Amino acid sequence: MSEAELDALLRDCPVLFHMAERGAWPTIRRHGLLSTVAALDLFGVTGEARAAALRRRPDGIVLERADLGRIVLRDQKPLSDRGLERCLRDGLTPADWHARLNARVFFWLSRARVLTLLAGRAYRDHAHEVLELDAAALVAAHRDRIALSPINSGATGRFPAPRGADTFLPIADYPYAAYARRRRGERAVELTVPGAVPDAACYVRRVSVMRGPETEAVLYEAR
Structure with a gap:
């Protein structure tokens, strides 16, 4: 991806979205956004509990300490x-994924993706917190660590x-021009950062409680 292409992507997708469990915002403000591995490290989870968290999780796992x-x-x-076994390439296994x-x-990178997830059978009956972040500011701060995905890698x-x-x-290395020709026009679906984004709260512009497509409350809005 060239500089011009990155500029175009950020113009078209100025907001990044992150969906979290209800009640997550205070911990995010304190610790930032953490990968599963980073969260397990923070809470000192080891042994079988850690192994179970690193496999496919059919239900959410609560980590809590005073x-x-x-x-x-x-x-x-x-x-x-089973789905991963059908679609993985390059010799990767489900455990690798x-x-x-x-x-x-x-x-x-799009609100439409968040709304689709919220409307899905697994989540539509529950309230979630949706964070909206300044894409350009986050990219500027973490550019060397960011990786983009052209698919929903977790489904x-x-x-x-x-x-x-x-x-x-x-x-x-991201082939922006190739994906720009896709029918849906999504040049990238996910923006990812390895490990953690400890300063995530610095880029948050709005935090909403949503149930399906409906906003039930606004917990935070930057001025």
Whole structure:
């Protein structure tokens, strides 16, 4: 991706979206956004509890400690190991893919993607917190660590998109022009940061409580 292409992407997608469990905002303000691995490290989770969290999670896992706060590792209902076996390339296994997902913080580049997820059968009956972040500011601060994905890497569904070693690519290596020709016009679906974004709150412009497409409350709005 060239500088001009990155500028175009940020013009068209000025807001990044992150969906979290209800009640997550105070902990995010304190610790930032953490990958699954980073959250397990912070809470000192080891042994079988850690191993279970790093496999596919059919339900959310709560991490809570008086001195640290509360984090919920989100469930992975839209993902199945059977689906991964059908779509993985480059000799990767489902365990390999889980390792890639668990090592990253994920952002959507479009509100439509968030609304689709919220409307899905797994989530539509529950309230969630949706963070809206300044895309240009976050990219400027974490550019060397960012990788982009052209697919929803955490879902398989009936017809899972192929995925492999080149699914997550650094900005400089991402084939923007090739994806610009896609019918839906999405040049990138996910923006990811390995490990954690400890200063995430600095880029947050709005935090909303949403149930399906409806906004139930606004918890925070930058001035």
